[in-house]
Amino acid sequence: MPKKRKKVSSSSSYYELLIPTFLVILLTIGVFIFANQADEKENMTTKTISINPKQSTLSDMLLSVTIKINGIGQEGNIFPRHLTRKVTVYLYGTTTSITVTKTTYLTYDGKQYFTGILHLGKLAEGSYFIKLTANHTLQILSKPEIKTLTAGQTNILPPYTLYQGDMNNDNVLNKSDYSLALVCFQNNNDCTGTSVDFNDDGLVNILDYNLLLKNFAVLHLV
Numbered sequence: 040m041p042k043k044r045k046k047v048s049s050s051s052s053y054y055e056l057l058i059p060t061f062l063v064i065l066l067t068i069g070v071f072i073f074a075n076q077a078d079e080k081e082n083m084t085t086k087t088i089s090i091n092p093k094q095s096t097l098s099d100m101l102l103s104v105t106i107k108i109n110g111i112g113q114e115g116n117i118f119p120r121h122l123t124r125k126v127t128v129y130l131y132g133t134t135t136s137i138t139v140t141k142t143t144y145l146t147y148d149g150k151q152y153f154t155g156i157l158h159l160g161k162l163a164e165g166s167y168f169i170k171l172t173a174n175h176t177l178q179i180l181s182k183p184e185i186k187t188l189t190a191g192q193t194n195i196l197p198p199y200t201l202y203q204g205d206m207n208n209d210n211v212l213n214k215s216d217y218s219l220a221l222v223c224f225q226n227n228n229d230c231t232g233t234s235v236d237f238n239d240d241g242l243v244n245i246l247d248y249n250l251l252l253k254n255f256a257v258l259h260l261v
């Protein structure tokens with residue numbers, strides 16, 4: 040009888056040892072799986088940050104600008120004396136208070152347009168109103184009015200025509216400009232600093248005067 044009791048006691052002790060060991064193994068596996076899931080979550084978070092659009096907007100924003108100046112090109116003087124034009128571009132954020140003014144020189148393509156790439160610097164992606172102007176031209180608002188700018192690519196503006204004749208640079212074409220230009224035409228000079236040689240052929244004559252009148256007509260000012 041005492042021998043039987045000893046056998047039962049040995050078997051019970053074996054299971055008493057096995058069960059805690061098994062629980063420890065299960066606990067270890069659980070901790071391992073939990074740790075792996077946490078690592079995966081961390082990796083996913085890192086990946087999300089790497090494509091955060093806020094970071095991509097910090098790269099240099101590029102704008103391809105093309106303008107036509109009336110009187111220069113195929114319907115006017117195809118061989119202007121000045122092969123570059125200084126152009127100022129104004130950007131206004133539609134949903135932010137961002138305002139940017141940049142000036143660049145565009146190069147004549149030998150036929151019709153002045154073109155160039157404008158570096159806007161670190162500018163946030165988004166929607167903007169864009170205006171352009173050159174020396175003694177009226178400002179023009181780009182069309183469509185709201186332009187979405189995207190980082191990492193060259194944003195292309197369609198060609199715009201700039202109209203000359205704003206002699207006093209107040210962004211209005213009216214009789215004050217006509218009077219200032221008329222003095223130059225009557226004296227047959229280029230009125231240094233306020234050139235009326237609109238077609239840039241080196242002469243001040245009836246061709247330039249007609250261009251000014253045409254601008255008034257095109258802009259419905261007469």
Ligand SMILES: [Ca+2]
Pocket residue numbers: 204205206207208209210211212213215216
């Ligand atoms: Ca004016």
Ligand SMILES: [Ca+2]
Pocket residue numbers: 235236237238239240241242243244246247
């Ligand atoms: Ca001329």
